[in-house]
Amino acid sequence: GAVVSQHPSWVICKSGTSVKIECRSLDFQATTMFWYRQFPKQSLMLMATSNEGSKATYEQGVEKDKFLINHASLTLSTLTVTSAHPEDSSFYICSAIETSGNEQFFGPGTRLTVL
Amino acid sequence: GDSVTQMEGPVTLSEEAFLTINCTYTATGYPSLFWYVQYPGEGLQLLLKATKADDKGSNKGFEATYRKETTSFHLEKGSVQVSDSAVYFCALSERTGYSTLTFGKGTMLLVSP
Numbered sequence: 001g002a003v004v005s006q007h008p009s010w011v012i013c014k015s016g017t018s019v020k021i022e023c024r025s026l027d028f029q030a031t032t033m034f035w036y037r038q039f040p041k042q043s044l045m046l047m048a049t050s051n052e053g054s055k056a057t058y059e060q061g062v063e064k065d066k067f068l069i070n071h072a073s074l075t076l077s078t079l080t081v082t083s084a085h086p087e088d089s090s091f092y093i094c095s096a097i098e099t100s101g102n103e104q105f106f107g108p109g110t111r112l113t114v115l
Numbered sequence: 116g117d118s119v120t121q122m123e124g125p126v127t128l129s130e131e132a133f134l135t136i137n138c139t140y141t142a143t144g145y146p147s148l149f150w151y152v153q154y155p156g157e158g159l160q161l162l163l164k165a166t167k168a169d170d171k172g173s174n175k176g177f178e179a180t181y182r183k184e185t186t187s188f189h190l191e192k193g194s195v196q197v198s199d200s201a202v203y204f205c206a207l208s209e210r211t212g213y214s215t216l217t218f219g220k221g222t223m224l225l226v227s228p
Contacts, residue, residue: 004158006158034215041220041221042220043119043218043219043220044159044204044218046215046216093158104216105158106151106158106159106160108158109158
């Protein structure tokens with residue numbers, strides 16, 4: 001089946017630093033990828049929609065200068081949390097849609113802890 | 116806006132017990148409805164779905180019926196196993212073309228031997 005990976009699976013960083021999270025579709029091409037954020041005991045909140053070769057579309061309330069998204073190829077999207085602060089600590093999950101389909105396939109998530 | 120409400124967990128059951136996880140939704144149109152499962156350390160996996168009223172989605176012994184009159188999509192399984200322990204998410208999608216999903220908060224299921 002369609003597999004999506006994320007790297008790293010967890011990361012701890014100091015306040016003020018930037019962190020990059022990668023999302024890869026391993027066995028299919030994905031024109032569209034999504035980035036979600038999940039707080040403990042909360043639902044997944046869509047942050048942005050990433051389309052290959054174009055700018056990401058951010059949901060209301062998500063700072064695009066804070067959460068930089070780059071979808072440079074059909075198999076890779078990256079989320080960079082810039083100048084991270086403790087309130088950015090969360091579980092970040094990506095998903096990808098196969099170019100010819102409409103079902104989302106999810107990555108395993110990345111746990112970010114900002115000290 | 117769209118929203119999904121699930122029963123809070125954890126739901127704790129003994130093996131072979133009957134499972135129900137309630138899910139209700141609010142949507143302006145006629146959404147597609149989904150149940151996703153997240154096993155520990157893994158990503159979300161689509162468990163089942165239904166795209167119109169009265170459709171029943173089923174997979175791995177799990178079932179859910181799209182009830183438009185009660186705006187519900189409750190998940191059921193007749194006999195749970197320890198391996199079913201996971202977090203279950205109810206979700207809906209209104210957009211066509213690609214599936215933009217609205218999720219519930221998730222319900223943790225713990226099954227003991």
